[in-house]
Amino acid sequence: MDGLGYRPCVGVMLVNAEGRVFVGRRIDNREGDWWQMPQGGVDEDEDLRAAAIRELAEETGLDEQHVSIIGRIDDPIRYDLPDELMGKLWGGKYRGQEQIWFCARFTGSDSDIDLEAHDPPEFFDWKWVEPEELPELIVPFKKRVYRAVVDAFRELV
Secondary structure, rough: OOOOEEEEEEEEEEOOOOOOEEEEHHHHOOOOOEEEEEEEEEEOOOOOOHHHHHHHHHOOOOOOOOOOEEEEEOEEEEEOOOOOOOOOHHHHHHHEEEEEEEEEOOOHHHHOOOOOOOOOOOEEEEEEEHHHHHHHHOOOOOOHHHHHHHHHHOOOO
């Protein structure tokens, strides 16, 4: 697996007016009690900001009329998949992900959130949480990533 690269990816820390962060429960992992922020792969030659807005829209139904981008981490944050998932996700082409994170201010209302905006949906449940809770809600192999995102965007929240 050492020869495998990292999947280009974006993530969005969506923050509401109370300083809480959107997290969703993945539909493909109903048995786990893991929550994550919107994220996903970047298409070839796709602008990273556009990819972040696209992923957010696919996973939450929100677009630029509901959010404004207020921050970005320019240096990619990488993580490796655990051994049991290596070679099983993303067609076995990647050892993990290399993510560029954006912070977005939510300017809409909770009723604008539509988990079924994209077919198939990625989340089946969602909630707002305190930023400090994020590393404890994500799958263990992404905890370091979430700590880095919280630290980077702390002043913006």
